[in-house]
Amino acid sequence: MRQALTLNHISAAYGKADVLSDVSLTMEPGRITCLLGANGAGKSTLIKVLLGLLKPRAGEIFFEGENIAGLQPHEIIGRGIACIPEGRRIFPKMTVEENLYMGAYQEPSTERIRKKMAEVYALFPRLQERRAQLAGTMSGGEQAMVSIGRGLMPSPRLLIIDEPSLGLSPVLVSDNFRIIRRIGEAGTSVFLVEQNVRQTLAISSYGYVLSQGRIVARGNARDLRDDEAVREAYFG
Amino acid sequence: MDISLLLQFFINGCMLGMMYALVAVGFTLFFGVLDVIVFSHGDSVMVGAFAGLSFYLLCMYLSPGMPVWLVTLFVSFAGMAFVAGFGMLVSRFVIMPLRSAPALNTLLATMMLGTVMREAVRLFFPDGSNPKPFPRLLPDWSWKFGGALLRFDNIALFIAGGLLIVGVALLINHTRLGMAIRAVAQDAEAAQIMGVDFPFIVLLTFAIGSAVAAFAGLMNGLYYNEINFNLGLLLGVIGFSSAVIGGLGNIYGAILGGFVFAFLQVFGTVAMPFSSAYKDVFAFGVVIVLMAIFPTGILSERQSQRV
Known part of the structure; x- marks a missing residue:
């Protein structure tokens, strides 16, 4: 292989x-x-x-x-290829949802983005509750969820x-x-x-x-x- | 004081404020995305005005019978496109190569570039060292309110400038490319890790900021009906000050800063006991005080906000 x-x-x-x-x-x-x-x-x-x-x-x-x-x-x-970088590196002045969108920046299909976002929200229900919150105002653990979710968004x-x-x-x-x-x-x-x-x-x-x-x-x-x-x- | 005179000053303040805001938006965009102060930005305004004049003359030479509204549109779009292209060249060949150098080098390089642009226009534009008449392209309709004169061209310019700023704000806040610009402003490396084409976003940002500056230059020409090679010098300093007092990196701050500065000038003219020649001294003096009160700008948060 x-x-x-x-x-x-x-x-x-x-x-x-x-x-x-x-x-x-x-x-x-x-x-x-x-x-x-x-x-x-x-x-x-x-x-x-x-x-x-x-x-x-x-x-x-x-x-x-x-x-x-x-x-x-x-x-x-x-x-x-996708990366979940060291220190999370979320975009602090963007909402949780915008951060996730950034993860799928190169994905042209909104349909697939929406589907993937639903998957990420299923994995981290907390993110769905807070999807309109600015990521920079979240706790460290929540920011880690944003960062992991963002890395999963492009289905690498x-x-x-x-x-x-x-x-x-x-x-x-x-x-x-x-x-x-x-x-x-x-x-x-x-x-x-x-x-x-x-x-x-x-x-x-x-x-x-x-x-x-x-x-x-x-x-x-x-x-x-x-x-x-x-x-x-x-x-x- | 006469109420109609006050109204006249108010209109003047609005026009100047819009012009300053247009210039400040560029400063704030460039700082947001690349952490640099592009001091030649004021001279891009001047190049915009001269490009507009050149395209007007070209128009008159090629097809003198062209309807005025079409000439106006052509002059505006061609002037903005020209300066947008110039801004992209500047970012590619002046700003980007200096990215790993200290920020001071970029500052110095762009200051020198501004001098080059001014002197180039002075030397190479026919009789460039003298003020040039700028054509009146907008209808001269006007309405009288008491003693105050409300001119159609002022309203049209104000609305056009406002639409342009709203357009830029919408682009940045509600489109995919705008999101990429904001991402680069907040963390350029993380944005690249998400797949953002960083050099392209820089080019795009410079195209947008420079086109907006060009519009400020055209507005300046259409408002005063006269342009000269060093009009960008003071406009640049004022645009930069506006961006700083609004909160460098924040678009809304740049707009607010532009209008604050313009109305300080107007206030210095109207309400101060000294001659109106000192309006800039007064305005810049207040700016210094404002900077002492809001060290990171009026609209900025604890850490300086980007775009």
Whole structure:
């Protein structure tokens, strides 16, 4: 079967500071693949490269068999990739509903947008109650719902989720992971980028560990749980 | 004071206010979307006026028999389209390349660009250093109210300017592209992650803001029946001040700011004991006080609101 996403020897840098060197990974379609790493390991940079927000210095990115490295962000999103960014990044001066519309910005069919919005509201009834509220005035947990719902709006074939547990209470983190697991079970390929090792590996099928811009470990989620390299990546 | 004279001043304030609001809208749009102050924006107003005059002369040369209303429409749309195109070029070749540089560089570059635009018109427009008569394209119907004269062209310009601003506000608040403009203003990177074509939205924003400025220039020409190469200098500073006192980044603030400034000028002319030559000194003085009272603008929220 064709890989959902393949990164071949990706290197990236900000100015002269190398952030990623020779990163290669593959993602099976319809699975949750995770990328673990401590602060500053290069996770966010990798996502920027994936989304076209930062040009890689070298390497290729294949999404469903086509090289997307070097495309503009809106072209990459147009291929069927979506992202739930770190720190939620909702549009604070827009209503909940407008935020969801922004998620489906490239979807031309209002019919499909309406259907998808109904799905999101079914997943988060709270959002439907507050759909006319400015997203910036909501609580952190509600904003996380907006951000996740917005990421689901375009019905992506690959969903990148960047640090969903950041800044949330443990209860909300568990809720989020439950929802991510459900997204994966529904057949969407998920690339989950996290610091939270235990809960991430619990719902992922395959994982990579990034440390100082390099992949230092890879394997089935079950095996990674007891891997020395994982612990070293965080504490070593 | 005579009530009819007051009415006359009121009409004048409305006209100036609309003109300032049109200029301020551009400042506020550009700041909202790119966090930059485009100081050449006032000179876009001037280019709009001169483009309108040029298209008028072209019209007269090519088909002198053209009906006046058609000439008026052609001059307006062609002038606005010309400046919109110019604004897109400015954003593509001056603003965007400086995006990763400090904001001060953009400020300086656009100030210099404004000088280039002024001097280019002065040098290359035939006899450009002298004021040019601007054609009276609107019918000169008028009505007398006591001693005050209500002119049709004033009403027409005011309504046209108002419709233009309402149109821009509707576009921004109720269309998909407008939503993209607001999204870019609130978080450009997040907007890109949602699939918004950022360079295109920047071009679109500059096209809109510049076209609105061009209309202010045409309005200026039709109102005073005279234009000159440096009319954008003061209009730019006033438009910028209006955007700031209204709350930079907020369209409604820009409109409010424009009218506040115009009526300060009128008040300075009518009610102050000094000569009307000091009306700008008075208006700018009050603006300084207003900025001290509302540091982020009258209509802005705690953090400065974008678009």
